[in-house]
Amino acid sequence: MSDKISYTRNGDIAVLRIQNPPVNALSLAVREGLVAGIEKAESDEGVQAVVIVGEGRAFIAGADITEFGKPPQEPFLPDVCKRIEASSRIIVASMHGVSLGGGLEIALCAHYRIAQPSARVGLPEVHLGLIPGAGATQRLPRLIGVDASLDLITSGRQVKADEALKMGIIDKIVEGDPAEVGIAYAKALLSDGAKRRAVSEMTPPEPIDWDAAYDGALKKARGQISPAQAVRAVQASVELDFDDGMLAEREMFMDLMKTDQRQGMIHAFFSERAVGNLPELKDVEPRALKSIGVIGGGTMGAGIATAALLSGFSVVLIEMKDEFVAAAHDRISGNLSGALKRGKISQDKFDELTTKALTVTTQYDALSDVDLVVEAVFEDMAVKKDVFTKLDAVCKPGAILASNTSYLDVDEIAASTLRPEDVIGLHFFSPAHVMKLLEVVVADKTAPDVVATGFALGKALGKISVRAGVCDGFIGNRILATYRTAADHMVLDGASPYQIDKALVNFGFAMGPFAVGDLAGLDIGWATRKRKAPHRHPAERVPTYVDKICEAGNFGQKTGKGYYIYEKGTRGGIPNPEVTELIKAERAERGITPRDFTDAEIVRRYMAAMVNEAAKVVGEGIAKRPLDVDMVLLFGYGFPRYWGGPMKWADLQGLAELLADIESYADENAWFWQPAPLLKQLVAEGRTFDDLNKEAAK
Ligand code: 3H9
Numbered sequence: 001m002s003d004k005i006s007y008t009r010n011g012d013i014a015v016l017r018i019q020n021p022p023v024n025a026l027s028l029a030v031r032e033g034l035v036a037g038i039e040k041a042e043s044d045e046g047v048q049a050v051v052i053v054g055e056g057r058a059f060i061a062g063a064d065i066t067e068f069g070k071p072p073q074e075p076f077l078p079d080v081c082k083r084i085e086a087s088s089r090i091i092v093a094s095m096h097g098v099s100l101g102g103g104l105e106i107a108l109c110a111h112y113r114i115a116q117p118s119a120r121v122g123l124p125e126v127h128l129g130l131i132p133g134a135g136a137t138q139r140l141p142r143l144i145g146v147d148a149s150l151d152l153i154t155s156g157r158q159v160k161a162d163e164a165l166k167m168g169i170i171d172k173i174v175e176g177d178p179a180e181v182g183i184a185y186a187k188a189l190l191s192d193g194a195k196r197r198a199v200s201e202m203t204p205p206e207p208i209d210w211d212a213a214y215d216g217a218l219k220k221a222r223g224q225i226s227p228a229q230a231v232r233a234v235q236a237s238v239e240l241d242f243d244d245g246m247l248a249e250r251e252m253f254m255d256l257m258k259t260d261q262r263q264g265m266i267h268a269f270f271s272e273r274a275v276g277n278l279p280e281l282k283d284v285e286p287r288a289l290k291s292i293g294v295i296g297g298g299t300m301g302a303g304i305a306t307a308a309l310l311s312g313f314s315v316v317l318i319e320m321k322d323e324f325v326a327a328a329h330d331r332i333s334g335n336l337s338g339a340l341k342r343g344k345i346s347q348d349k350f351d352e353l354t355t356k357a358l359t360v361t362t363q364y365d366a367l368s369d370v371d372l373v374v375e376a377v378f379e380d381m382a383v384k385k386d387v388f389t390k391l392d393a394v395c396k397p398g399a400i401l402a403s404n405t406s407y408l409d410v411d412e413i414a415a416s417t418l419r420p421e422d423v424i425g426l427h428f429f430s431p432a433h434v435m436k437l438l439e440v441v442v443a444d445k446t447a448p449d450v451v452a453t454g455f456a457l458g459k460a461l462g463k464i465s466v467r468a469g470v471c472d473g474f475i476g477n478r479i480l481a482t483y484r485t486a487a488d489h490m491v492l493d494g495a496s497p498y499q500i501d502k503a504l505v506n507f508g509f510a511m512g513p514f515a516v517g518d519l520a521g522l523d524i525g526w527a528t529r530k531r532k533a534p535h536r537h538p539a540e541r542v543p544t545y546v547d548k549i550c551e552a553g554n555f556g557q558k559t560g561k562g563y564y565i566y567e568k569g570t571r572g573g574i575p576n577p578e579v580t581e582l583i584k585a586e587r588a589e590r591g592i593t594p595r596d597f598t599d600a601e602i603v604r605r606y607m608a609a610m611v612n613e614a615a616k617v618v619g620e621g622i623a624k625r626p627l628d629v630d631m632v633l634l635f636g637y638g639f640p641r642y643w644g645g646p647m648k649w650a651d652l653q654g655l656a657e658l659l660a661d662i663e664s665y666a667d668e669n670a671w672f673w674q675p676a677p678l679l680k681q682l683v684a685e686g687r688t689f690d691d692l693n694k695e696a697a698k
Pocket of ligand 1: 022023025058061062063064065066077078098100101102103105124125128131132133134270273274
């Protein structure tokens with residue numbers, strides 16, 4: 001028996017306990033141990049039933065993801081499942097915590113399933129670019145039907161025990177120690193004379209319109225292939241006998257295992273967990289956080305306040321003028337009523353958060369006791385410095401003073417206080433109570449425990465926090481400025497904003513850059529261009545037609561017109577013909593003969609600009625690791641998760657080919673397309689961005 005499985009006897013019941021912390025993943029030793037445990041129970045005289053339970057916080061979280069990409073080792077999971085199901089003894093799975101992927105597949109091979117009220121089950125394989133590969137696509141439809149199976153498998157969503165019971169996935173919900181309730185249930189089954197019950201022997205369900213389901217899954221997943229493949233696997237459960245269906249599932253699973261999407265999504269899974277794991281924070285205790293101050297009650301400040309309230313902090317929000325106080329309060333209440341409507345908080349909680357937990361005032365003195373303040377006022381250095389001087393005067397010693405600036409110099413802001421070691425950038429993304437990304441911007445003098453507190457706050461707010469150094473735009477907005485410029489250049493040279501948006505949506509972005517511009521407000525980019533104009537390098541190519549759109553009072557969605565025209569009551573916009581005319585005029589003025597771009601070239605140039613700037617950001621230490629950039633783009637900029645992030649995408653494409661493209665673009669515009677030294681170095685050494693991630697993890 002493997003040391004990952006313990007075998008005990010309780011009368012005529014054997015208990016197999018999986019002990020593979022932290023989440024009982026089905027690594028080789030667990031698979032071996034399960035088979036050995038079943039064999040032992042069968043040869044153990046008097047054993048009539050076997051209860052399978054998990055030790056610790058979960059039943060089983062699925063296959064061991066760290067084994068993916070390596071040659072599979074026997075016993076393979078589908079065979080382990082088959083062996084369990086074929087056992088001559090009655091097998092009971094007693095589930096607690098999560099039973100995910102292969103974990104649920106083990107349970108589906110048991111003859112009976114019970115769960116704790118707090119248990120959750122699901123088949124999240126699509127989130128890893130895969131489909132279930134140990135029989136769930138064949139057994140689940142036999143157990144709960146095609147529609148419910150497709151819902152679970154193509155979405156990867158987890159369901160709670162009560163829903164799983166209603167769906168017919170589990171037989172009973174019983175509260176108590178999982179082993180004890182499992183034994184009691186097995187005893188009751190035996191005394192009732194219950195028989196073995198194999199899901200694989202149940203009648204296959206009725207067929208559906210498979211092509212429609214396939215097309216629907218493909219469309220919904222915006223370029224991700226595994227949900228649509230899952231439809232084909234479930235189709236096999238209806239059209240083939242069980243064993244052939246299992247072979248079909250295995251083949252599709254192994255094919256998906258070879259894809260870039262699987263690599264990208266597993267990179268995202270592990271990076272999401274590694275991103276807050278910084279050597280510099282090891283053994284650093286964060287400061288205590290109970291109350292948060294917020295300066296400014298606009299969209300950003302109200303969003304930050306909402307996020308803090310929802311995570312259990314008390315909030316003091318400072319508005320500039322008395323007449324703004326009520327509006328700020330309303331904005332936060334509006335956000336919270338969204339949470340109330342979605343059932344995330346109760347009416348009592350809503351009342352408490354909008355009254356007792358929240359103070360909105362114009363009096364800075366009210367901040368005298370808060371543990372951390374986030375300033376979210378107008379992006380202007382003089383205004384920020386004025387706020388920080390006031391904060392320095394009123395906040396208690398040890399309170400952290402944070403700026404939500406999206407590009408200003410945090411060192412300069414810190415220098416306006418007498419406690420620069422307590423100053424940090426906390427760059428939230430709008431709407432701050434919804435968006436998952438938080439850039440923790442570490443200035444020259446920021447103390448390590450202040451950085452640790454920034455990460456602790458991010459965790460408490462349910463954010464993905466990424467460490468960033470100080471530069472114009474930090475990680476995300478700096479890279480955005482560059483790839484956005486590449487898009488602007490392509491428009492000047494002949495592509496239309498609409499073709500570019502379409503090509504990038506087809507690549508997998510939630511929206512193209514011009515549609516995003518309309519959503520964010522074209523006035524923001526206009527202000528940035530004006531700010532940067534005095535320091536602009538003569539070689540920069542900045543289009544002026546967008547300024548003309550703004551000068552006419554058109555700022556995108558909020559004014560109903562920008563790159564697109566937005567009719568009331570319709571979703572999305574239609575191309576604005578005035579923009580096409582303005583672009584034509586500008587090309588003529590600049591003497592540019594427009595040329596055609598293919599969609600593939602658009603994606604290539606856009607991505608090359610993104611990766612090149614990202615490599616500079618990593619090379620300069622603004623981001624510590626390539627995976628930090630990947631997480632910023634994934635969680636703040638709508639980058640398709642199935643590519644893992646731009647750095648992972650670049651590794652998958654091949655860095656040498658990408659560098660060669662950048663060098664060829666540099667023949668047209670050497671100033672813009674200066675290859676990143678880090679990219680050149682990696683190509684010369686035959687290494688990848690992921691090699692840098694691995695070195696950083698050592
Ligand atoms: C599958 O089953 C395929 C089969 O159909 C067919 C096969 C043939 N493997 O998230 P946490 C690690 S595909 C290895 O921080 P939480 C995780 O990296 C699999 N390691 O905790 C972390 O390590 P570290 C289908 C795993 O409480 C630690 O455990 N299953 C695995 O917030 C704690 O994780 C899934 O996709 C794993 N399967 O959340 C489930 N799972 O401490 C994926 C976790 O070194 N996992 N780790 O950073 C999850 O969704 C969450 O981790 C879970 C716990 C909900 C379980």
